[in-house]
Amino acid sequence: MHDPLDGDTSKITLVRAKGSSVWDDKGREYLDCTSQAWSNSLGANDDRVVEAAIAQLREITHARPNFNTVPLLQLTSKLREISPGDLNRIGYCLHGSLAVEMAIKLAFKNRPGAQNLIVLQDAYHGRSITTMAASWPHPNNPFLPIQPRFTRVPHPDPYRPRLGMDIEAESQLCLHLLEETILKSVDGGVAAIMLEPIMGNGGHIVLPLSFHKGVRDICDRHGIILIWDEIQSCFGRTGAMFAADLYGIVPDIMTFGKGIGGGFPLAGIMASEKLNGFNSGEDALTFGQFPVAMAAAVATVDAIIADKLCDNARKLGDYATQRLVEMSERRKLIGDIRGPGLFVSIELVKDKQTKEPAPKAASEVYRRGVEKGVLFGESRYAGLGNLIKVKPPLDCTHEDMSRALDVLDDVLGSIEADGIA
Template sequence: MKNPHIKTALPGPKAQEMLARDKAVISPSYPRDYPFVMSHGKGAEVWDVDGNRFLDFMSGIAVCSTGHAHPKVIGAIREASEKFLHISSDYWHDYQVRLGETMNRLAPMGEPVLSFMCQSGTEAVEGALKLARYVTGRPRVLAFLGAFHGRTMGSLSCTASKYTQQKGFFPTMPGVTHVPYPNPYRPLFAGDDQGQAVLNYIENILFASNVPANEVAAILIEPVQGEGGYITPPKGFLEGLRALCDKHGIFLIFDEVQSGVGRTGKMFAAEHTGVKPDIMTLAKGLGSGMPIGMVVAKKPIMEKWARGAHGNTYGGNPVCCAAALATLELVEAEYAANAASVGAYFTERLKDLATRFDVIGDVRGPGLMIGMELVEDKASKKPATKLCDALLTRAFHNGLLLLSCGISTVRFIPPLMISKADVDEAMTIIEASLEEVLAERN
């Protein structure tokens, strides 16, 4: 397709120059998909250094929740930065306390919570794992195949979405056992209820033969699995997991780093089922782009952390806390609801597209956390990995920024403030890009 917003061949000359400079000085470990070199952004629009305009439907991996450069967030950052940039977490300030108070009001636990502030999702997961082991005195953790919890050593031990993430780093933190995440589209067990099958596997096979339940500190799970393919577990599974944890005195940790802060159409994905975690991790969309994460736990759990048991230098940074406060206010007031309504519209348009393309096997996900799984054909469900990669690249050349997840799933994670008109523009590009890559393949 010819997009009037794309003015140069991609990458353009200025972008090519930047790529060459980057190669000389930046680690090659970053998993970059296509050569987008950003200049600036506004809302759901971004421009590269050559003046090409793109629609952003990946929002910095679900980070820019309120869109690029939201005036309220920018204003909060400016106001805080003019006062002081840092004081360290050894002291007190209003922004940190206010953020803790806000989270105490919003958290899905249904009871008072305490919060620990950090800088990223992986650090939040590290803190949650340390907290669970410290309070329970137990050494083991259960995590799920397909999970992504971060790349530092504790969180990496629980990550299992791609083997490349662990390759070369063994041994990681000991004591982690992975179990299948129930996937309604790709069932691993016989029977219709994949959720109950996984629960039976944990209780009647794993706990009976390999992992003593009374040694398990926590079960760590994404209530909607992100990197593993944007998978929503079947109805009743999270409730059953809660009951299993209660039976054995195990903490239930919800990793809401990607699914939290309005992404699924509610403030937290936990609210779709009413299941109350003991501990929750947050980051990504929490600060609209500022580096901030949180460990949120029921008060009787976190108050057991003794002085000095855990800490950091930058946690509760005033500028980041100010950005988070502004973000949460916007999400609570309008953007979670917008994610629900526009997400439903987007999902229906994608499902309509799926009726016309045999390579779209499944469309799933709540709110604006939507996955479109590509397959060789609907009958075989064979993952179409090369097609997925080709579609991302072609969409970029046509003016739309996307990311993938799982084996062959395109994920749609635009800013929560997008409009139906933005969705319509994106759908035009998606359909045209899909037609083009299929024509080339045939």
């Protein structure tokens, strides 16, 4: 009997995947609007990625980080070609949480004497001991005694601005509070400010450009390192290769992951040429430079560019947003619609005036979507969120997106008819 450590005994057992579809062990097909945690950027089992991985398997499957490999050199060269600004120093690992930890370590190495790292209140940066501490507060956190401490600051929220403020006014307020925190609320100086350009598990909150520009300016004036966590937003998901390209902001360190590997595990950081690198032994992982995943990543990045998938994500996201706006006029549960690109989500509320979250309805959307053959994403975890995510692979067809939205509309109607909120 399988006894999963995460306590969930209701998981679907997947046995096959292709494109935007996955199949379970009962032969049932699902349209995957989660891209398996937003990682199958090309769709599952893209032939180019699979063939690149197989070819690499025949050559060398593992090399310790003391050595280079051909796919390591190829991928590094390719990433330097497309990296924003001067983010040309590349480091690798296999998971997003470790990429965030690598970024944190590099920031502290370059800010000797600084004692603090600032994150946003609804941030999500992973589930390792360190990155869980940097994320929105985990309920009944059993790991608190051994976690590092981060300073959380408020951020603007276009859907729920403080005191009914205009979003630009709230952006300026939050920037003011951030700078006051740096000057008056921490002892020992600040090494870095870390944020997601578009907040992921914390609510798909789209931070205004004025806030991003203001944070960049604050970092520049105070000599603080700016870390952008792009693990969820990189490689075409927003309709641009990176959110840094979308917003025209170049951080000092940027994390990447998920969509780069075409379904194979790979993550890492891009860092400014102005920063000092690690000394020997400061950041070394036995399998951190997995040649098979790197070969798959080279094929994935090539395909994203060749197939113009950033354009497809932008167009399909525009279509989804248009449909959802129309849907929101009929569905009382839809409180807000978010993008950009295929970073699509809706926030469900019990009442559009009070904006009270409707997490129970969100759980029902997922459950009923499964019954109708569509896998929607949810926000946060353990029933704590009230967002539904519609984030299929970047090469998803217009027909598949239309089907997903039809199912979403139908499911919301049935939930509303049943009085669930």
